[in-house]
Amino acid sequence: MSALEIRDIHKRYGEVETLKGIDIALESGEFLVLLGSSGCGKSTLLNIIAGLAEPSGGDILIGEQSILGAHPKDRDIAMVFQSYALYPNMSVARNIGFGLEMRKVPAAERDKAVRETARLLQIENLLDRKPSQLSGGQRQRVAIGRALVRNPEVFLFDEPLSNLDAKLRMEMRTELKRLHQMLKTTVVYVTHDQIEAMTLATRIAVMRDGRIEQLGTPEDIYDRPATLYVAGFVGSPPMNILDAETTGSGLKLAGSGEMLPLPATLRNAAAGRRVKIGIRPEALRLAEADASGIRLAARVEVMELTGPELVTTAKIGEERITACLPPRTAITSGSAHVFSFDEAALHLFDPESGRSLLTA
Template sequence: MSALEIRNIQKRYGDVETLKGIDIALESGEFLVLLGSSGCGKSTLLNIIAGLAEPSGGDILIGERSIVGAHPKDRDIAMVFQSYALYPNMSVARNIGFGLEMRKVPPAEREKAVRETARLLQIENLLDRRPSQLSGGQRQRVAIGRALVRNPRVFLFDEPLSNLDAKLRMEMRTELKRLHQMLKTTVVYVTHDQIEAMTLATRIAVMRDGRIEQLGTPAEIYDRPATLYVAGFVGSPPMNILDAEIGGDQLRIAGSDELLPLPQDFKRTAVPGGRVKIGIRPEALRLANAGASGVRLIADVEVMELTGPELVTTAKVGEQRVTACLPPRTPLIAGSTQVFSFEEAALHLFDPESGRSLRAP
């Protein structure tokens, strides 16, 4: 039995279809991240689960019970908002326990639950303060504590870290990961930040235009992208996408004399003479040493950017550009011609019309 099941959820506003049939089944303890750019429908789906919006079609079940039409307070869920939504006139302790207070939980039991939650979040020393006396990270902990203290069946997070600076965002990601591993809670988490998705999720649903482009583990999404959109959206820098043609057992990169082998995984689905899109992740590329194994690719170096841990290098293959993530002390000169290499398994092929991966099932 799934902890949360989303069945063919649709949402329309007049003639505009925001969600076009979403199906996801979540087991107890899973951490699902809804990942996508603004306007893809991820927050709309979260609001429908929360009861803040009603679907135009489909059903949502928590356990075996349909919650469509149920009041938000009767859904056994808790939601953490992007804006924290704390009561400014209440102490941290009362903010955390206010939901229990509304449910008439006895004061002694309520105080015990608040203190236990504060201990988990390491904010015991803040219980007497007001929200205005807290930092952004502390306020976010209080908002999470207000959700945790209720011990609901499902937790919903709507871009909870987007208001934090980069350092604090990283710290809170670690904190959320720690809490999930400790409590084994069921979570649906909305973000447009792929780093949050990759580090937090047990599964990721990449959304685009109201549909799910791909649903899988972070490793599946990263290593075997199902579409060009997923390949380009997940990864930083994004996957290199090059135009090419198939000739026998080889791929010719458009606008150049470069020939690459046709990977075994794609031989049954690739059409000889047809056009394809080739995908290669920047971190798969390396400078080829004498006697190095792997597929070779000759490119003209244009720009190098040292980020600290890596040298992000942009080069041209014919008229097309590729990015390579190289070790930081790699000796390169702009304008030089270099031989890069990569393993054949790092090649991805996509249909240029549908955008779907051509990998054989």
């Protein structure tokens, strides 16, 4: 039985359709991340689940029971907002326990639940403070605690880390991961940050223009992107995409005329078929004299040392590729090199539909 089921959800605002038939079934304890750029419909979908907006069509079920039409407070859902939404005049303890207070939970039981939640979030020493006396990370912990103390069926997170600096975001990602592993709660989490998606999710729904472009595990999304959009959106730096066409003997790169071996999936393709080739930057390496794999000759343009890797931009004919190399790699701007990669790292896409030719 699914903990949460989203059935053919549509949402229209006048003539504009922002959600175009969303179907997702979540088992109990899953951590689903809705990933996409601004305007793709991910927050609209979250608001429909929460009861803050009504769909134009479709249904939302929790434990096989439709929750459409139910008031948000009756949906057994807790939501953590981007803005924290804490009551400034209340202490941390009262902020965490306010929902229980509204439900007339006895004071002793409420106090016990608040202290247990504070212990889980490691904020026991903050219970007497006001939100104005807290850092951003501490405020976010309080907001999470207010949701956690209710022990709901489903947790909803709307870009909860976007207001934090990079160090705090990393710390809170770790904290959220720890809590999920400990409590095994069902979570729907909205973000445009692919690092958050990859590190937190058990499954990711990549959204685009009101539709799900791909739904799968982080490994599926990264290693087997179903479309050009997913390939370019997930990954930092993004996947290299090159134009090519089939010939009788292989794949001919449009920018340089360089030939690559023809993958098995295209062995029966007619000569002259246009394709898009995808190669992850981290799949590329400098080819030694005896290196195996597919080889590409390129001229280095720019090198950027990030610490753990040397991000290198090079030109193949008129097209550019990015390679993530070891930090001490001996290359210089303007030098010509041969890069290599394994055939398993080669992705193929149809240029018209954008769909992967490896999963078609």
